[in-house]
Amino acid sequence: MFADWNDRRAARRVKPGDGHALQRFRWWQPFSRSLLHISLLEQDGQRHTWSVDVRLGGDSSDGEVRARLYRDGVHHAVARPPAAFPVPGGAIEVATSGYGLRRGHFVGDDGVERQLTPDPASAEGRRARLERRHPLLSRGIGLVSVAVLLVALVLGVPQIVEEVSRIPPVAENLGSFTSPFHLSVGSNIALTVGALVASTERALRLRYHWLLDGGLFDGEE
Known part of the structure; x- marks a missing residue:
């Protein structure tokens, strides 16, 4: 329906x-x-x-x-x-x-x-050419992208939930949450950059998962 x-x-x-x-x-x-x-x-x-x-x-x-x-x-x-x-x-x-x-x-x-x-001149076309010429390397890059996104999900989401739970109306109605992970600012920046690169690499292959690639927070139509 x-x-x-x-x-x-x-x-x-x-x-x-x-x-x-x-x-x-x-x-x-x-x-x-x-x-x-x-x-x-x-x-x-x-x-x-x-x-x-x-x-x-x-x-x-x-x-x-x-x-x-x-x-x-x-x-x-x-x-x-x-x-x-x-x-x-x-x-x-x-x-x-x-x-x-x-x-x-x-x-x-x-x-x-x-x-x-x-199109061969596009970024997607160049990524497809790499896959044709070096399939093992391409597969390895794809696996690394998934791994980076999984790590970002496991380490990043609990920290985001903790920050949201500290908002007074949320804390009053739902209670607060303490993340089991607390990374430094530099580590969180590196994690964010890595996730951006990984999701961009997947987009070049038209790969998308609502949980791994941002649909959880961006929303999907």
Whole structure:
């Protein structure tokens, strides 16, 4: 029920495009822009390239993050993520997190999912190239990212809960909580930076977990 409601809401976000041309990926955009592609066979018997362009820092006009869909390089539709763009044979689903993309998949009418291919010039494309060329190194980096986030979760969350429990209204109604861990300021900063790097690395692979990657505090739509 809730999944269907979210799907309908994502579909309602979609607005028609204005036909402008897709800009090529620039070398200075690796962490401010995500660009993904997929080739789909359409009713005319030809394959057409569908591209999703997301400016992660928001549009220059109003700061809103939007996903733009292009067909063969021509602007076809736009929506605020999470969004579901209807395309031949299914839909392209796009969602973001605080660290980048968390979803960029084609979901066929048969329910089969395919992740879109990152543009080679993008940060996601460079990360995918590392995975192809050095799979063992890539897997090791991925495991380290998960380990860092687990450590940050175990050590950081109790400290946050303790600080929140000290707020007078919370303490009066729920009582106070004492964290079993008390790290120095420098250690907490290092833990935070490590978690940011780890979540960013996972976002480059479109990996996301609500607990590990910040959804617990950021909220999910």
